[in-house]
Amino acid sequence: MDLFNKLEGRPGPLGEFTSNGYGYYTFPKLEGPIGPEMRFNGKNVVVWSVNDYLGIASNPEIRKVDVEAAEKYGFSAPMGARLMTGNSDEHEALERELAEFEHKPDALLLNYGYQGIMSIIHALVDRNDYLVYDSLSHACIVDGKQLAMAEKFVYQHNDMESLEKQLERVYRNKKENSGVLVVTEGVFGMTGDLGKLNEIIALKEKYPFRLLVDDAHGFGTLGEDGSGAGTQLGCHDGIDIYFGTFAKALALIGAFVATEPRVVEFMRANVRSQIFAKSLPLPIVVSARERLRLVKENPQWRDKLRENALNLRKGLRELGYHVLPSESPVTPVMTKGSTDLCTKIMRTMREEHGIFVSGVAYPVVPKGIVLLRLIPTAAHTDEHIRRTLDGFEAIRDMVFSEAEKNQERLSLSEAIDR
Numbered sequence: 487m488d489l490f491n492k493l494e495g496r497p498g499p500l501g502e503f504t505s506n507g508y509g510y511y512t513f514p515k516l517e518g519p520i521g522p523e524m525r526f527n528g529k530n531v532v533v534w535s536v537n538d539y540l541g542i543a544s545n546p547e548i549r550k551v552d553v554e555a556a557e558k559y560g561f562s563a564p565m566g567a568r569l570m571t572g573n574s575d576e577h578e579a580l581e582r583e584l585a586e587f588e589h590k591p592d593a594l595l596l597n598y599g600y601q602g603i604m605s606i607i608h609a610l611v612d613r614n615d616y617l618v619y620d621s622l623s624h625a626c627i628v629d630g631k632q633l634a635m636a637e638k639f640v641y642q643h644n645d646m647e648s649l650e651k652q653l654e655r656v657y658r659n660k661k662e663n664s665g666v667l668v669v670t671e672g673v674f675g676m677t678g679d680l681g682k683l684n685e686i687i688a689l690k691e692k693y694p695f696r697l698l699v700d701d702a703h704g705f706g707t708l709g710e711d712g713s714g715a716g717t718q719l720g721c722h723d724g725i726d727i728y729f730g731t732f733a734k735a736l737a738l739i740g741a742f743v744a745t746e747p748r749v750v751e752f753m754r755a756n757v758r759s760q761i762f763a764k765s766l767p768l769p770i771v772v773s774a775r776e777r778l779r780l781v782k783e784n785p786q787w788r789d790k791l792r793e794n795a796l797n798l799r800k801g802l803r804e805l806g807y808h809v810l811p812s813e814s815p816v817t818p819v820m821t822k823g824s825t826d827l828c829t830k831i832m833r834t835m836r837e838e839h840g841i842f843v844s845g846v847a848y849p850v851v852p853k854g855i856v857l858l859r860l861i862p863t864a865a866h867t868d869e870h871i872r873r874t875l876d877g878f879e880a881i882r883d884m885v886f887s888e889a890e891k892n893q894e895r896l897s898l899s900e901a902i903d904r
């Protein structure tokens with residue numbers, strides 16, 4: 487059979503949405519400066535789907551630095567991979583600043599978060615090692631696991647008994663020269679709950695391992711100084727390799743890991759997604775430095791983000807919606823229903839109430855569940871929250887009656903821990 491013909495009958499889990507809902511439910515085009523109010527489909531909408539947590543994407547100081555850096559360097563420089571011809575003083579300075587921000591001795595810049603962490607997992611463990619990861623891990627960790635040669639064990643989401651059981655299994659057969667890597671997220675991006683970092687770290691005493699934490703959503707947003715979920719939970723030192731991305735709190739592209747110098751040195755020469763790919767353009771690096779500086783100097787952005795998240799959740803709960811017990815800015819609203827309900831909510835909110843929310847249904851979450859994921863930012867105002875809650879109030883009867891009709895009986899824990 488011709489390979490291309492075969493693809494037509496195999497749309498993949500998201501294919502149905504991309505072909506039927508292109509431009510609306512998937513690949514929508516939000517226009518205008520990034521912020522809580524943008525244009526969609528010719529209308530002004532209040533946006534709850536952009537991970538610009540600290541509301542800095544359109545900050546005038548940052549925009550100025552972006553323009554000046556683009557003018558000075560252009561987007562080509564430096565050409566080549568860092569290892570070959572793509573290094574610069576700016577790249578190295580950013581690494582030092584990231585390490586300092588994360589209270590770790592060293593850091594390594596990554597071109598993209600997804601490829602970066604995937605490739606790091608691949609590089610860290612070999613066929614004699616063990617990789618243990620949370621069942622709700624982001625696709626980049628799952629793909630890193632696919633690449634890794636190590637023996638793999640998965641534990642139920644944030645279930646410490648299940649993690650211990652897997653570590654026992656590892657230690658039953660572990661050879662003298664085998665290492666163990668445990669991977670969790672600091673903030674689980676879909677559900678907003680934090681990884682149980684204290685409990686995971688405590689298990690190191692009994693089953694020595696190294697811990698890699700993907701804190702994509704916690705970097706810049708959690709902890710008093712923004713250094714992430716570990717700081718928030720008081721156990722940052724127990725994280726052996728801290729991963730953060732610029733794609734959320736810094737509203738940019740690029741990522742990093744912060745860890746011991748000997749590990750950074752190893753990674754520089756072994757993380758294939760960095761060795762065989764062009765390094766980040768200089769304007770991006772210069773802008774990342776400026777954004778990090780502003781994040782350090784403006785802790786009130788985190789306070790505002792927290793306040794907005796709390797007000798949004800309180801209002802949604804008062805309306806009777808089931809908001810998952812998130813400990814981060816991520817605000818997940820869960821209801822029972824079909825894909826049809828999910829698209830109906832998105833369309834009605836956008837068209838009738840001017841509120842841009844995104845939702846997911848099967849196959850992203852289990853059948854019978856609709857998960858709306860709202861992302862508050864520090865730039866949202868009380869008025870944005872009020873308008874949004876008015877919209878949710880207006881669709882309440884439609885949502886709740888559909889949910890009642892839905893015959894699926896899925897518990898919350900089943901939904902989260904698929």
Ligand SMILES: Cc1ncc(COP(=O)(O)O)c(C=O)c1O
Nearest residue numbers: 598599600624626675702731733
């Ligand atoms: C938990 C998590 N890890 C990693 C990534 C990938 O980061 P990037 O967008 O920088 O590739 C994301 C982004 O969606 C994420 O949510």
